Amino acid sequence: MNITKSIGMNGIVRLLTRNWGRRTVIGIPYGFLILFFSVPFLVVLKISVSSTDELGIHFQDLISYADGIFQLKIKLSNYIFLTTDPLYIETYWSSVKFAAINTFICFLIGYPFAYFMARSPASMRPALLMMVSLPFWTSYLLRVYAWKGLLDDNGVINNILIWLHVIHDPIKMMHTGFSMTIGMVYTYVPFMILPVYATLVKMDLRLLEAAKDLGATPWKAFWLVTVPLSKNGIVAGSMLVFIPSLGEYVIPELLGGPSTLMIGRVLWDEFFSNNDWAMASAVAVSMVVLILVPLAIFNKYRADSGGVRGI
Amino acid sequence: MDSRLGKTWLIAGYVFLYVPILTLIIFSFNASKMVTLWGGFSFKWYGVIAHDSEVVNGFFLSMKIALMTATASVVLGTLAAFAMVRYKSFFGRTVFFSHINAPLVVPEVITGLSLLLFFVMCERLFGMPERGMFTIWAGHTSFGLSYAAVIIQSRLLELDKSLEEAAMDLGCRPFQVFYLVTLPMIAQSLMAAWLLTFTISLDDVVTTAFLSGPGSSTLPLVILSRARLGLDPTVNAIATITVAVVAVGVVAGSLWMSRQERRRAAEQSAAYREGMQAMGA
Amino acid sequence: MADSVANSTGRGDSSQFLKIDRLSKHFDEVAAVDNVSLDIKKGEIFALLGSSGCGKSTLLRMLAGFEMPSSGNMYLDGEDIAKMPPYERPINMMFQSYALFPHLTVWENVAFGLKRDRMPKDQIAERVEAMLGIVKLKPFAKRKPHQLSGGQQQRVALARCLAKRPKLLLLDEPLGALDRKLREETQFELVNIIKSVGVTCAMVTHDQEEAMIMADRIAVMQEGRFLQVGHPREIYETPSCLFVAGFIGDVNLFNGTVEVDEPDHVIIGSPECRHFVNHGITGTIDMQVNIALRPEKICLQEIEPTIEQRESAAEHGYNSARGTIDGIAYFGKFTQFHVRLESGKIIKASRENTARHEETQLERGQQIYAWWDGSDVVVLTN
Numbered sequence: 001m002n003i004t005k006s007i008g009m010n011g012i013v014r015l016l017t018r019n020w021g022r023r024t025v026i027g028i029p030y031g032f033l034i035l036f037f038s039v040p041f042l043v044v045l046k047i048s049v050s051s052t053d054e055l056g057i058h059f060q061d062l063i064s065y066a067d068g069i070f071q072l073k074i075k076l077s078n079y080i081f082l083t084t085d086p087l088y089i090e091t092y093w094s095s096v097k098f099a100a101i102n103t104f105i106c107f108l109i110g111y112p113f114a115y116f117m118a119r120s121p122a123s124m125r126p127a128l129l130m131m132v133s134l135p136f137w138t139s140y141l142l143r144v145y146a147w148k149g150l151l152d153d154n155g156v157i158n159n160i161l162i163w164l165h166v167i168h169d170p171i172k173m174m175h176t177g178f179s180m181t182i183g184m185v186y187t188y189v190p191f192m193i194l195p196v197y198a199t200l201v202k203m204d205l206r207l208l209e210a211a212k213d214l215g216a217t218p219w220k221a222f223w224l225v226t227v228p229l230s231k232n233g234i235v236a237g238s239m240l241v242f243i244p245s246l247g248e249y250v251i252p253e254l255l256g257g258p259s260t261l262m263i264g265r266v267l268w269d270e271f272f273s274n275n276d277w278a279m280a281s282a283v284a285v286s287m288v289v290l291i292l293v294p295l296a297i298f299n300k301y302r303a304d305s306g307g308v309r310g311i
Numbered sequence: 312m313d314s315r316l317g318k319t320w321l322i323a324g325y326v327f328l329y330v331p332i333l334t335l336i337i338f339s340f341n342a343s344k345m346v347t348l349w350g351g352f353s354f355k356w357y358g359v360i361a362h363d364s365e366v367v368n369g370f371f372l373s374m375k376i377a378l379m380t381a382t383a384s385v386v387l388g389t390l391a392a393f394a395m396v397r398y399k400s401f402f403g404r405t406v407f408f409s410h411i412n413a414p415l416v417v418p419e420v421i422t423g424l425s426l427l428l429f430f431v432m433c434e435r436l437f438g439m440p441e442r443g444m445f446t447i448w449a450g451h452t453s454f455g456l457s458y459a460a461v462i463i464q465s466r467l468l469e470l471d472k473s474l475e476e477a478a479m480d481l482g483c484r485p486f487q488v489f490y491l492v493t494l495p496m497i498a499q500s501l502m503a504a505w506l507l508t509f510t511i512s513l514d515d516v517v518t519t520a521f522l523s524g525p526g527s528s529t530l531p532l533v534i535l536s537r538a539r540l541g542l543d544p545t546v547n548a549i550a551t552i553t554v555a556v557v558a559v560g561v562v563a564g565s566l567w568m569s570r571q572e573r574r575r576a577a578e579q580s581a582a583y584r585e586g587m588q589a590m591g592a
Numbered sequence: 593m594a595d596s597v598a599n600s601t602g603r604g605d606s607s608q609f610l611k612i613d614r615l616s617k618h619f620d621e622v623a624a625v626d627n628v629s630l631d632i633k634k635g636e637i638f639a640l641l642g643s644s645g646c647g648k649s650t651l652l653r654m655l656a657g658f659e660m661p662s663s664g665n666m667y668l669d670g671e672d673i674a675k676m677p678p679y680e681r682p683i684n685m686m687f688q689s690y691a692l693f694p695h696l697t698v699w700e701n702v703a704f705g706l707k708r709d710r711m712p713k714d715q716i717a718e719r720v721e722a723m724l725g726i727v728k729l730k731p732f733a734k735r736k737p738h739q740l741s742g743g744q745q746q747r748v749a750l751a752r753c754l755a756k757r758p759k760l761l762l763l764d765e766p767l768g769a770l771d772r773k774l775r776e777e778t779q780f781e782l783v784n785i786i787k788s789v790g791v792t793c794a795m796v797t798h799d800q801e802e803a804m805i806m807a808d809r810i811a812v813m814q815e816g817r818f819l820q821v822g823h824p825r826e827i828y829e830t831p832s833c834l835f836v837a838g839f840i841g842d843v844n845l846f847n848g849t850v851e852v853d854e855p856d857h858v859i860i861g862s863p864e865c866r867h868f869v870n871h872g873i874t875g876t877i878d879m880q881v882n883i884a885l886r887p888e889k890i891c892l893q894e895i896e897p898t899i900e901q902r903e904s905a906a907e908h909g910y911n912s913a914r915g916t917i918d919g920i921a922y923f924g925k926f927t928q929f930h931v932r933l934e935s936g937k938i939i940k941a942s943r944e945n946t947a948r949h950e951e952t953q954l955e956r957g958q959q960i961y962a963w964w965d966g967s968d969v970v971v972l973t974n
Contacts, residue, residue, distance in 0.1 A: 009361040033410045036453040037455035040429035113324045116317035137557045145538045148330035247418020264420045477691035479678045482708030495695045586741020
């Protein structure tokens, strides 16, 4: 009797200590993220719907309790403004447009690049791969800045063209949609290349031989075998390019112009130039909504194709 | 497909990737203040930045923050990765998952803004923290942790679980299993995660801009403020130094790793041959 | 108090060195191990045999402590081990993948468990040297696992387990990762080492040959239960059910009905022939039974077997059938014949190739007689 009891006690002690370790392992990173990621976002959410006091400095509490009545005050004027103001609507549209164009160009350049990398001799591939990822490790800010030097009115490209007598007056490239797009493509093309390369290099080349054996021309084999098999890489790459370019700030700031409206830059200006915290918060919330859409599509695709792969 | 087309495409791609960086480097040695017009070779701008207190202070602040961020990210990321891979069911696991992944997709302007508003609120309520190194570190770590967790998680997933069971079988208590077996096994991924989060922190400008306070300008903030105004030869000099350091580090690192791998493969096949001979004898 | 526990679980009783008592393990309502009881003798090599998913690995992992039993008890040398964590059990396991620590040398791998016990350094060195001597790996002490061949890695894994002098050694598919040729050599070597050390051993395998060569006793498992526990010969010659008969070796099966049931013999009628079984069975007249017959127990000859040839078959006409050779497969040490009986049923018969040139070559399409001894017939009543 006694013995079974003591074993039981031991077991309980052990269970508690085990759970203690487990709780630490889960709790510490979880706690950090809740404190420095989730709570701050809730603060943004709150500020985006709260009204300021008479002085316009302090944000009032959403829920107040006075005379035995709970009061919930939500101010939606910022959101109404966001959805009706033509400038904001244009900004959303323009952000999506530039992100989509960027994704498409990255695909056009990156897919063949990844393809040729994957089909080059195996001994060369590590070096080729390293050369793609090397720019990753150098400052992104500096790489964007580099294009300023190339595309400026008296930048390297214009200077060379004038020196070669191809043109007489500098071409206006800086602060246009062109300069911003080229900066975005430059920054994000490795994000397209790497996942596509990863799927292509894993591909069983005998499948192509089989396709050719069954009478497919090289092009047909490419379209009917290679491209469908690399679909996962294309989707992953597109997401890795599209989502961050939607919220881009540095590139539109350094390479864009007045006509290249991007939502990230508008948020920055609302906050730093206009000092409108509530409006900036509302823009932030709307940006999250904007990003959730492609993310949900991506997750659904992943779930669906996961089911197919499971067979 | 045509191999000539392939070579051309690859060469053109690498030219596109590297020409901007090369021009940055070339014009850092330009004697002229005009960044894009060649005025002769000179180390002038390197001397200038060495005495530019804004640049020097920014550099040291950035390094400090990057060191702290990378270390904290790896520690927290290891715990998070461990929780995701090893604990198959716990309360709020899916929420935990999305918490780990969310910082990877949320634009930095939002991370920066929300953390700033949060810290402002804290400051009003508790009188702290002051904006500066700590707030920047917290911001960087909030997404650095996610990057580290993703890298370490993928290594943990491919780890042979029987190694840890064997350790336990041979008398290791759970914590001993972790530091005698698991840790050495994932050491390389910890190193990779540390380096990645270090460079991400060193490079970050958007979140930093929101979270920095007076007198806490990191190097990227200095660069951004100068780049906004136009072309600046000191920025080129800074760029060249970082590119040189990174290139040497990454190339040496990957050469070392591929040599390790080759040696390992050679030893493995030697052992196999030996085994076959022993069997024949 | 402690004494009463020890007595009831039989400390010192070498026939119950390991006692598994009504052990079960459920994974989400599915019973991987279902109410299993077993005693293993001290010094015995015991094999759990079954196809994948039969619960043998779960049972082994419960012994090692990696899985907690849903119910039931386990006693090792009189000590209750069911609730002990793996690192406190006097049990060591050799993993299928060997699970050698890749960052440690052979020497460090073997010493790993000893260091956890805080054994003095000189004793560790002594023990490791001795273990490496046993597995003939002394010259390889400084190598890392990846610098060893598969067979050497397996020996390091064995040395690492034995170094702690466990009361119970667990082997998980011990030869699963080796080439076929290497396997045969290693089987005997492994048994020799285990027997010379004298450690009690439980192993898991899906390979019936491996189990029969290595083990003193075998338990055939299916769906979490033991179908039969016994000596390899017992399991092969007198399988307890259809599954065991089919799982261990090749077998011919006949359906039949009991026609005569006498204490010393039974006669069973089946469409192919009438079987004379010269041992009693527990059954009744008209009972449906299965008859199992090993291929090597069937003789093939061109002429009808004479009475003298088959004394025990008692009466003329029993235990023999006419047929045609439908196929011949030459395996080297034996040849297997597929014989189509007159009823249309195809049976397998094998003949050992003892002489290099057989005098009577049987050929495809040839008419032959197949016959067998009444004592070789196994009657399965379920």
